[in-house]
Amino acid sequence: MKKIILTYLFTFALITHLSVQDSYSKIVPYSGNEVAKQKIALNQNSNIEILKIEAYPNPAEEYIYIKFKEQGGQKVQIDVMSFIGNKMNVSSERIESGLYKLNLRNIASGHYYALVTVGNEKHIKKFLKQ
Secondary structure, eight states, X not given: OHHXXXXXXXXXXXXXXXXXXXXXXXXXXXXXXXXXXXXXXXXXXXXXXOOOOEEESSSBSSEEEEEOOOOTTOOEEEEEEETTSOBOOOEEEEEETTEEEEEOTTSXXXXXXXXXXXXTEEEEEEEEEO
């Protein structure tokens, strides 16, 4: 029981960490002996673009489509993780730029996360498999 609780807490911490995307922040250098610190860029004038991920149909039965704005030349990897953090054996197929089809036939019904890695950025999208 202790192992299950620790696994759940670790998974929750991992998901929370990944959902706070590095794209929200940037390093601002300072002159002299001052230490560089992180500044949150939340205003509309920011040039940082947040990756919007769509997953449909949700809930899914056999397949789910993951759609996002893909930027050329960046490596894209999509993993499906169970609620407790186990990586699921799911095949993915690139339909077109920014549209991927995931085969969910071999996984059980339940809640899952699509972990989309574009370049160095990681993004999570929750979905339900019926």
